[in-house]
Amino acid sequence: MCIILCTQLSFGQNDGNSTTDVKKIFDQFMEYRHQNNVDQAMETLNKAANIAESNEDTKLLLDTYHQYSRLFLEEGDRDTAMDYWNIASLLLKDTSYSYGQAFHLYLEAAIRYDEGNNFQALKQLEESRKLSNNRNLTNNILLLEASIYTNIEKYDDAIKNLHALIVNSDDKERAFLATRANLQLADISVKLDDLEEGVIHSKAALELAQKHGFAKEIREAFEALAKIYEANENFEQSLFYARGLAQIKDSIFNLQKARLESDTAEKIRYDHLMNEMNKLQAKNEELSESKNRSEITAILTSAFLTIISLLAVSLFRNNQIKLKTNDLLYTKNKELELARDAAVSAMEAKTNFLSTVTHELRTPLYAVTGLTHLLLEENPADHQKEHLKSLKFSGEYLLNFINDILQINKIDADKLEPLNIEFKLHKVLDDVVESLQQNAHEKKTELILDYDPTIPKKLLGDPIKLSQIFMNLVGNALKFTKNGKVEVIAKMLKKEEDSAKLYFEVRDNGIGISEDQQKNIFESFEQGSIQINREYGGTGLGLTIVKSLLGLFGSTIHLESELGQGSSFYFEMDIDYEAKEGEDISFELNPEEFQFKGLHVLVVEDNKINQVITKKMLTKKEITCDIANNGNEAIDLAKNNRYDAILMDIHMPGISGEEATRQIRKFDPNIPIIALTAISLDDSLDSFYEAGCNDVVTKPFKPEVFYQKIGENIFRRKMEGSV
Numbered sequence: 001m002c003i004i005l006c007t008q009l010s011f012g013q014n015d016g017n018s019t020t021d022v023k024k025i026f027d028q029f030m031e032y033r034h035q036n037n038v039d040q041a042m043e044t045l046n047k048a049a050n051i052a053e054s055n056e057d058t059k060l061l062l063d064t065y066h067q068y069s070r071l072f073l074e075e076g077d078r079d080t081a082m083d084y085w086n087i088a089s090l091l092l093k094d095t096s097y098s099y100g101q102a103f104h105l106y107l108e109a110a111i112r113y114d115e116g117n118n119f120q121a122l123k124q125l126e127e128s129r130k131l132s133n134n135r136n137l138t139n140n141i142l143l144l145e146a147s148i149y150t151n152i153e154k155y156d157d158a159i160k161n162l163h164a165l166i167v168n169s170d171d172k173e174r175a176f177l178a179t180r181a182n183l184q185l186a187d188i189s190v191k192l193d194d195l196e197e198g199v200i201h202s203k204a205a206l207e208l209a210q211k212h213g214f215a216k217e218i219r220e221a222f223e224a225l226a227k228i229y230e231a232n233e234n235f236e237q238s239l240f241y242a243r244g245l246a247q248i249k250d251s252i253f254n255l256q257k258a259r260l261e262s263d264t265a266e267k268i269r270y271d272h273l274m275n276e277m278n279k280l281q282a283k284n285e286e287l288s289e290s291k292n293r294s295e296i297t298a299i300l301t302s303a304f305l306t307i308i309s310l311l312a313v314s315l316f317r318n319n320q321i322k323l324k325t326n327d328l329l330y331t332k333n334k335e336l337e338l339a340r341d342a343a344v345s346a347m348e349a350k351t352n353f354l355s356t357v358t359h360e361l362r363t364p365l366y367a368v369t370g371l372t373h374l375l376l377e378e379n380p381a382d383h384q385k386e387h388l389k390s391l392k393f394s395g396e397y398l399l400n401f402i403n404d405i406l407q408i409n410k411i412d413a414d415k416l417e418p419l420n421i422e423f424k425l426h427k428v429l430d431d432v433v434e435s436l437q438q439n440a441h442e443k444k445t446e447l448i449l450d451y452d453p454t455i456p457k458k459l460l461g462d463p464i465k466l467s468q469i470f471m472n473l474v475g476n477a478l479k480f481t482k483n484g485k486v487e488v489i490a491k492m493l494k495k496e497e498d499s500a501k502l503y504f505e506v507r508d509n510g511i512g513i514s515e516d517q518q519k520n521i522f523e524s525f526e527q528g529s530i531q532i533n534r535e536y537g538g539t540g541l542g543l544t545i546v547k548s549l550l551g552l553f554g555s556t557i558h559l560e561s562e563l564g565q566g567s568s569f570y571f572e573m574d575i576d577y578e579a580k581e582g583e584d585i586s587f588e589l590n591p592e593e594f595q596f597k598g599l600h601v602l603v604v605e606d607n608k609i610n611q612v613i614t615k616k617m618l619t620k621k622e623i624t625c626d627i628a629n630n631g632n633e634a635i636d637l638a639k640n641n642r643y644d645a646i647l648m649d650i651h652m653p654g655i656s657g658e659e660a661t662r663q664i665r666k667f668d669p670n671i672p673i674i675a676l677t678a679i680s681l682d683d684s685l686d687s688f689y690e691a692g693c694n695d696v697v698t699k700p701f702k703p704e705v706f707y708q709k710i711g712e713n714i715f716r717r718k719m720e721g722s723v
Helices: 016-034 038-055 058-074 078-093 098-115 118-131 135-151 155-166 174-191 195-212 215-231 235-250 252-291 295-377 382-412 425-435 437-442 463-479 530-536 542-552 608-620 631-640 657-667 685-691 703-722
Strands: 421-423 446-451 459-461 485-495 499-508 558-562 566-577 600-604 624-628 645-649 673-677 695-698
Touching: 016 038, 016 058, 038 058, 058 078, 058 098, 078 098, 098 118, 098 135, 118 135, 135 155, 135 174, 155 174, 174 195, 174 215, 195 215, 215 235, 295 382, 295 608, 421 425, 425 437, 425 446, 425 463, 425 485, 437 446, 437 463, 463 485, 463 499, 463 542, 463 566, 542 566, 600 608, 600 631, 608 624, 624 631, 631 645, 631 657, 645 657, 645 703, 657 673, 657 685, 673 703, 685 695, 695 703
Parallel strands: 446 485, 600 624, 600 645, 645 673, 673 695
Antiparallel strands: 421 459, 459 566, 485 499, 499 566, 558 566
């Protein structure tokens, strides 16, 4: 575990020279700490503490106590670390210091991690991140987060953090953070049975540690390499590093260092205790001087001391009672902490279970929907066509249900965050209305979009989640409306310099909702009544999702309805917009413009059934393809062949689709890569795009969406190139 000194310190009332001196002291402390010279690091911190005391600088004293706590925690003295952390807690109560509060939470996360409470530690880190954007603190949060993710076997998240730290731009700890990141990556590589990668990261860590004199990291790198080579049956190299490790451990320097560090720690604790005693002695002498000034004062002092003595006896008795009460409270608090940890673990287990189930259901469902589509394309007999259409409907219904459960699960686990990208609201709403027109025709219902033209063309927000909100609201309205009308309304309420308040409404004249049913209509699995559920179908999750998604935007859904008269769902939303709108260059393409014939693509998929289905769907459009069974094969094929696009599965054994994409981008930054994934709870669309994917299609997908994405990404790129 690594808790690093953060450099953005406040020096309170120090003058210019003192501030410079303190900065030099903390820079020196950081150097000693990196080199594992703990005794000199403690002595250096003691200088900072003395300056803080003499200048009565509470913030500097708080920073110093934080570093003592961190240092003792790293040396395995948790009790002393907690003592300094508790003193810092008292100082923070009377001090307004956001960075100090952020570092305090970071230290608490490190303590929780040391106890084994991983999820509590993650929560404290998230709170710390909100209070300060200091680069050094952020980097150290990433490092501690990676350790926690490794503990709970979220290796992809840990690797993502550590790769960011390897190329960090920290002006104080760039090399040290990169060294620690390489050591952790080596450990993860061994856990994933990728010994070759483990050697690469261990050697990178050793090179950096030797260059900068990081003593502890040199020892860890030697130890890691000895173990990896032994596991790889390269005993010659293993013996070489084992001997180097033995020399480091047996050196006279380390024996003297251990004794000196112990003496230094005791001396500093003794000095702090003597400092407090000296303060008390000074106050006592001050009182004694005032006593000698007059006999009356002496008499009053004696009387006062007598009263104090009586109070002390009473206080002693009360203190005994208080100690017993504290013991009881401590026991109860421990019980509550255990219960809280159990509840957090249970919630995490439930979340992971639902995520795994919904993800695993998508793979066989892809086979069901894909094969059904292919059979319908092969001109089946009329009696077969009816059964296949029923099968297709059932598959799509099941897919919608799985999507709803996954969405609710992500909301419960706080995995959803709104994007802030440029988009066209009119296009979002128009696409929703157009995609649901077929449903409207089947219900003989008119579906209308009433859009205010004064709304700015380019807004900044999350078009995907807005689309989900309206798909659910309009789909719900169509479900309960026959031979009627559904209106989607978007109006401008107020427009300011760079933000607009918009009003949205989805109105229908369907069966309506009774007043009693309206109270619970936004709860999960609520549809008003069992009869409604049986007659109209659905999961009862759509409105719950709408309510939760609007909560991400700080908005609230409202409902007005009357039985037999219809319903109106409406809400307001503040959305930023681009004040200066540049000239649009349209790259919109119609499916008719796609010339699929002659295209050659690479399909990366480990599931054999999915390989067959995807290949047949491509063959329908006269597209040829090569198949890669895993990420390593994909990298080799992409390096040695020319493809028009790559269809990349994300979840595969060995290296993931994200990592394979990163590797391909190193030698081919331009080829369109489309992620095909049965997206799970821990997946993030942002991470796919950051890895280098151009687009994402979730499995099981509709064929028309599949072809549209392939066409857009291949032919739009060509159009943009020509422009």
